[in-house]
Amino acid sequence: MFHLRGHHLLCLLGYRGMGYSAEYTENMTRLHSTLRMHPETQVELVAGPDDLCRHFPDDQPYHCEERTVHERDTAVLERMGLKPGDRLPWRTLEDRLATAFIPGDIPRLCSTCPWLGYGVCEDGVRRLRRGEGLYPVQASGAAGEGRSGA
Template sequence: MIHLRGHHLLCLVGYRGMGYSEEYVENMTRIHRQLRARPTTLVRLVKGIDHLCEKYPNSGEYHCLSEEIFNQDAYIAEKLGIQIGQLVPWFEVERRLKKYIQPTDIATICENCSWRSYGVCEEGMERIHKGISLFDV
């Protein structure tokens, strides 16, 4: 089981092997590959620190605890109809993403994300809408 917060559901869809540090990238790549290879993997939606935040580098601002990120997490969870603490298989997360979030929504939902300018999350959502799972990383 993998613990994820709301906005990381979108981050994983667009993930291409970039990150904040080597340790962060290794961790996110491991989680991403597991979800891609085993879409039945259970995901528990959490409020706050998840399995990705745990490897966020200890330098600069720790955005994982910012009010803006908590609000973004809550918005995404509500939009997908997933409650905090709820367990869902990754394939169900992808199904809900396809149903409730359009690739063009990324510009608004992730407006202040430093990774948005790369366009990878929109591309990831386009894949989800075409019935294609996560990128091969």
């Protein structure tokens, strides 16, 4: 079972294999690939730092406790009719995400996100709404080079 905060559900849709550091990217790729290949995997929704935040690099400003991040989590979960403590298979979360969000929601919900300018989350929502699931991501040596995804 994975523990995820609300806005990371959207980040997973946009993830393309790069991130804040090699350790962060390795962890996110492992989690993302598990959900993609095994959509029955259980996810427990949490308020605050989750299985992705635990791997955020020490040498960068830690934003996982910022007010805007918590507000984004709350907005995502409310839109999906969920709350911290709920446990669902990833497949069910994908269905709810596809129903609750359109690509145009991302710029409004994620206006303070440093990844917004890449457009990958909007693409991920489009993909999900077409029934295509998570974008296939290969483990890469390019971790930390550029930003894409959570």
